[in-house]
Amino acid sequence: MAKFVNCTPHAINIQTEQGIVTIPPSGISIRIESQQTQIGEINGIPVVRTVYTGLNLPEPEPDTVYIVSTVVLQAAREMGIQRNDLVAPDTGPQSAVRDGTGQIVAVRRFQVL
Incomplete structure (x- = not known):
């Protein structure tokens, strides 16, 4: 069974058939380095x-999956990083579980690179 390491600053709630599983933040913070160029107005x-230029991703570990933000996942993709241990919560309409005010309270699945 894989170990999840939540590299976001907030708890991640996953809706499963058995109920909601909460994965607390690990304290690992991933920083994205980027450059911005004005292309017009x-x-x-x-x-x-x-343009993303760097990520301080944790080193891969056996049987470990790192939960990152969608922005980190997109940056890794754009930088050509190929890792199968990075996932982000899928907040799309087929996955997000919302409360009565429309706020996301859980997700049903992850997305990958």
Whole structure:
């Protein structure tokens, strides 16, 4: 069975058939390095393109899955990082569990690179 390490700053709630499983934050913080270049403007408002240039990902460990934010997952993909131990909560409409006010309270699945 895989061990989950939550690298986000908040608890992740997963809705399973048995109920909600909560994975608390691990305290591991992943930083994204990026560069922004102005590529134009619209009605005088600058428009920039962001290029990801670095991630401080934890080293892979056997039977360990790192839960990261969608932005970290996208940055890893754009940087050509190929790791099968990174997942992000899938907050899309088929996965998100929402409360009466529309706030996401859990997800049903993860997304990968």
